Amino acid sequence: MTAPTQVSHPGPDDDRPPPVRPALGAVAWKETVHLLGNLPLALVGFVYTVTMVATAGGLSVTAIGLPLLALGLFGSRQLGRLERARARALLGVRVEEPTPLPGPRRAGGFFPWLWAGVKDPVAWRTVLYELVRLPWGVLTFTVALVGLLVLWPVLPYVVRWLSNVDRLMVRGLLSPSDELERRIAELESDRGVVVDTAAADMRRIERDLHDGAQARLVALAMGLGLAKEKLLEDPDAAAAMVDEAHGEVKLALQELRDLARGIHPAVLTDRGLDAALSSVASRCVVPVKVAVDLEERPAAAIEGIAYFTVSELLQNVSKHAGARGASVEVWRNSGTAPGRLLLRVSDDGRGGADVTGGSGLAGLAERLRAVDGVFVVDSPAGGGTVVTAELPWRGRG
Missing domain, CATH: 1.20.5 (Single alpha-helices involved in coiled-coils or other helix-helix interfaces)
Structure with a gap:
């Protein structure tokens, strides 16, 4: 018996289009509509961009030049938002929205806000996108229209090739600055x-x-x-x-x-994490084993965060865990320079620790994320609790 043929389908997180079919399917029709819409939208975007840049440039020597440019670039951002939405709907391209610009209050005043708008990289990439789109829009509109009338047998392949170029342009010019944009949003x-x-x-x-x-x-x-x-x-x-x-x-x-x-305990400043955590452990209502394996001390700020994290976790053990014993382990993972400071606090209590919003553990997780840390809780009901935390290693200057 012949084994059934395995057909590969794109996964839910894969925005690549399905393979091209000789007949016009739903995806090919969407791509065709997208290509036909390129010209009118490219004309609007090109006229807006050229008018905005020329007007703001001509008035740059006056008091309204920079505000007008900032306002025009804000409008370019909105054109980029429209194009991303169109690409999501017709080309299946999933592009994250860029970080919104801060308002005057968050930017520190009117002039810092104005300067942030003038040098907005997202808006300037949209300006470049609109300028190169006009000749491309003329080409794609013409080829798609002729294909509908004359090149019907090969139209799915033609529109796929042209649409893939559009996908590359959207990802390259209209997507956020990847890691930098994400880090800005997180910070x-x-x-x-x-x-x-x-x-x-x-x-x-x-x-x-x-x-x-x-x-x-x-x-x-x-x-x-x-x-x-x-x-x-x-x-x-x-x-x-x-x-x-x-x-x-x-x-x-x-x-x-x-x-x-x-x-900030004096013992932490004078003797480091080993002595400070041993002092905290001695005040816990259950026996606690402490093992600190550090050849050198991290920066005082990281050391303080580690201390208070363990201290709060041991308070939770005392108040809520119903445990007979607990352990604290601290070590440095030097797998990648400069490494990470790792903490693990475990107990043999009732488990079921709640890490949802509003709980003490949720607050700890937020504090660690604020310094590029990681906070993981494993607490099955009746199976004890293990909390692992990572902090960036920063040596003492």
């Missing part, structure tokens, strides 16, 4: 996360000072004032009040130490 998002996190930390520190050490020191000052008044008339009562104030001083000092440890 814009991550900057907001960092700002929000810093603001939340400042509010936490202010609250802890106000409700903790500050309130205790105010009470201490009042107590010492009363003791001073009673010193001559009732020495025993004054001594008792001074003794009570002494206890309050100790508690206030402990609260201030805890607060300082929450900002």
Whole structure:
């Protein structure tokens, strides 16, 4: 028995068109419509672009020249958006939309915003696209129209070749600047996360000072004032009040130490991650094994992020895991220079850790992404939890 022939079909993430068929199928008809639409749209784009550049260039010596150019380039961006939509609908080309330009407030004022619009690389690539499209539009319109009338047997092959050139032009000139554009978008998002996190930390520190050490020191000052008044008339009562104030001083000092440890512990600065994480582990309610394998110390900022990540994860173990034990491992992966700092915190608790928005783990994941880190949680119900984190390795300067 002859084995059935295996037919290859494009996958869902593959935007290549299917193989050409001699008869005009749905894909070939879409390609033909696209080619016939090239000329009228190319005429509109060419006229707009030439008019915009000539007008803005002629007025460049006046005060309205640059604003007019920025406005015209913004219009070019919209033409590019239209062409990307048309290519998606008729050619099946999936091209990501570029990062939107920031508004005047986010750009830092009117003139930085204006300059960003004038030197917008996405808009200038669209200008180039519209300029080269006119002769190409004349060619594709003519060939597609003649093909419909005369070259019917070979029309699917002709429109496929011409459409592939269009696909290359869209990908080459109308797509974002690939990795750079994606990184800009990520950094814009991550900057907001960092700002929000810093603001939340400042509010936490202010609250802890106000409700903790500050309130205790105010009470201490009042107590010492009363003791001073009673010193001559009732020495025993004054001594008792001074003794009570002494206890309050100790508690206030402990609260201030805890607060300082929450900002940046001295042991981390002086002795590094091994000693600092051992100190954190000793305060956990379950036994914790700590293994730190680092031949050198990373930058202070990365070291601090690693410390607070492990610290929060061990707090979760203490509060929520119901575990009998946990472990912390820290090492450097030097597979590719300069390598990555890796953390792994695991426990034998109940599992089922929630990493959705609003949870503590989700907040940790956002903080690590803000510094180009990775945060992975493996927590099956009843099977314990393993959290692995990666941070970029940055050596101490």
